[in-house]
Amino acid sequence: MKATVVKHTGSHYLLSRLPEWEPFMAVVRGKLRLDKSDNTNPIAVGDIVEYEEVNASATSGAKSGGGEPSLYVIKEVMPRRNCIVRKSTNLSKQNHLIAANIDMVYLVVTFALPEIKPQFIDRFLVTCEAYNVPVTILINKCDLYEQIPELQPFVEDFKSIYSKIGYPILEVSAKSGMGMEILKEQCKERVVLFSGQSGVGKSSIVNAIDPRLNLKTASISKAHLQGKHTTTFYEMHPISSGGFIIDTPGIRGFGLVNFEKEELSNYFPEMLEVEDDCKFAPCTHTHEPGCAVRRAVEEGRIAEQRYNSYFAMLEEDSKYRAAQ
């Protein structure tokens, strides 16, 4: 029998046979058949698993017929269509599997608080490209920043950079309800995931889509101007209009998983598009003469901000390797 992991809480998992919503508890017993990844967690929300029912009384040694609940045991994780992974810490080789088999990731950002971090956004997008996950950028808290004219050029610049590359952008407000109908429509019949820094409003958006869920939210800390890491579990929720949303804890830093130096630019779609014209192959697009990527940056066809993110990722990778 197969079911989807909808929540993981330390020792056990909650499974449901989607699109049915009847979660039940399951555990891992014995050895799972695993791939050779370095993931710290073998199973994530969104994973489809093979499980079996074990008679609880038989395993506990008690006499049968006592009305004990069935015990479900996860035997195997099915191959993943895609997944989101991040490196646990900078110097560890292990990866943390965030979720699997996602139809759309919504990367939630805002021009209100917490402060927007382009490098964080670019790291996240690179990971989505590397693991084959479609991503939409959701700009939340429009009700707040729309009143501030000085912000408008930044917002327009941001939208222009990312939409030119091909990333869909949606401006919403969990508070005023702006954009919620479109979002609701997009979530139908799908498994989607909301990610982003703490306090950007992930749980608030899920609540705005389906108020019955009543997820916990918390205001931005006045002392640190950051979110309070209110959501602590990766958890899937069914929404009344159909579809399933995975709410996630806010991400502090996003360590990139290992990649080859020459490979990184493949995850910047706008670089991938021009790099065939680089004089040297492979080209790291840093110092090589006749580099088409650097030419595109000089001519304004590739945003400098994106190239800076690329450069920072390469640098960090070198440091990481040197420390090994």
Ligand SMILES: Nc1nc2c(ncn2[C@@H]2O[C@H](COP(=O)(O)OP(=O)(O)OP(=O)(O)O)[C@@H](O)[C@H]2O)c(=O)[nH]1
């Ligand atoms: N004005 C305004 N405030 C919002 C909006 N969306 C969320 N907020 C506020 O932002 C704060 C953080 O919202 P949460 O939904 O808890 O944020 P989160 O991204 O789930 O945070 P973590 O669970 O910590 O990762 C709360 O005080 C919300 O009321 C919005 O569209 N407009």
Ligand SMILES: [Mg+2]
């Ligand atoms: Mg939350």
Ligand SMILES: [Zn+2]
């Ligand atoms: Zn180049």
